[in-house]
Amino acid sequence: MAEHPTGIPIQLEPLVTRVLANNPSPYTSSGTQTHIVGDRDLAIIDPGPDDDAHTEALLRAVGGRPVRAIVITHHHRDHSPGSRPLAAATGAPIVGAVAEHVASDSLRLDAAFDADYAPDEVLRDGDSVSGDGWTLAAVATPGHTSNHLAFALPETKALFSGDHVMGWATSVISPPDGDMEHYMKSLEKLLGRDDRVYYPGHGEAVDNPQRLVRGMLGHRKQREGQILRLLRERPMALGLLTTRMYAGIDPRLIPAAERSVLAHLYDLRGRALVHEERDVWQMTGQAA
Incomplete structure (x- = not known):
């Protein structure tokens, strides 16, 4: 992945800005990438870990603009815990993946569950949130987790793919919450779409997503x-x-x-x- 500083907003296209959290690891690459969608009002996708510096960086990037929604792809602790301090600071609702609490005796990898995740509104496949000039439509992509959602931005044909399709490695599928059969079906579902670009939770943007998905299958x-x-x-x-x-x-x-x-x-x-x-x-x- 190309190096760039943590906490610095990088504009990927007019409606999309990326801010990298400082949580690099063998499982997260350079860290979790939070995406800010919109111009006059905003959605924030996957605010990452509960880290004061990252929350402050996101608030600087917001710059006082209204935040319509804090959007969560799934409930791993490198993606969703930052939603709570961000919601407290902005007043925005937490929306997206359903809360799932799975009992497991598996080793706690970096992608462990966020046990305190509790969305204000659950989004299902096809549900959406919107603001001034943007829409985020939920695309159910279970497999990496049972509740994983990707989010399509139809205005620019971008897809925020979370951890289902990443720009640096294949996803860990860890039972019981992870399911290989569901993961493969979700890849096939994405292969049938015509998204222009994927913005993953880890790794660089994917400019030829259908080719990558075919390779992953x-x-x-x-x-x-x-x-x-x-x-x-x-x-x-x-x-x-x-x-x-x-x-x-x-x-x-x-x-x-x-x-x-x-x-x-x-x-x-x-x-x-x-x-x-x-x-x-x-x-x-x-x-x-």
């Missing part, structure tokens, strides 16, 4: 095929399967890779291609 199908080939060799536990598939990966990313492999396995199990016995995965019909 192909990448996930390749991973699925890799799992099936390895399990045809012999049954394997999740950890061994992951290390075989992701040889040479940054060790800090192994937990995330393991969650995505597990999501693939759950999808394959749902299609009766694999099953699990005593924490060992194997092809259906294969002897342990």
Whole structure:
């Protein structure tokens, strides 16, 4: 990703300004990108972590203009906690993804749940918020999380893709809230659209989004095929399967890779291609 300072508004097009939060990590790239939509009045998409410096940077970028809505793509703590101090400062409602509280024993990655997220208004697929010269229409894209929404800006054919499609890496799909079958269907849904550009929550803008989405679908199908080939060799536990598939990966990313492999396995199990016995995965019909 091209380097630029945190907290500095970058105008991407007349209706869209980006402000980068200072929360870089192996899971967030250079940090969470908050997008400000509008000119005379505004929407703020994914205000990021609860960080005083980032909230102050957003308020400077707002410059006293009315904020019609604080819009949330999903409830991970690198995206939604900043909505609360921003709402207190601007009086704007928090709208977007439904609040989901999922019990999980999985490792807490950087993209952990924001347990305090509570929107003033839930938006469903096709619902919208609008202001002077702009509209944000919700596009349901579950998979990365069960409640994930993208937001289309029809005035310029832009799509704010959150973490469903990012400009630097593929999304982590972490069960039970993440679901590989839903993620793939959401990618296919986006492939059927004609958006001009994606503005993701992490990474640079995507100027040829349909090509990227086709590549992401192909990448996930390749991973699925890799799992099936390895399990045809012999049954394997999740950890061994992951290390075989992701040889040479940054060790800090192994937990995330393991969650995505597990999501693939759950999808394959749902299609009766694999099953699990005593924490060992194997092809259906294969002897342990």
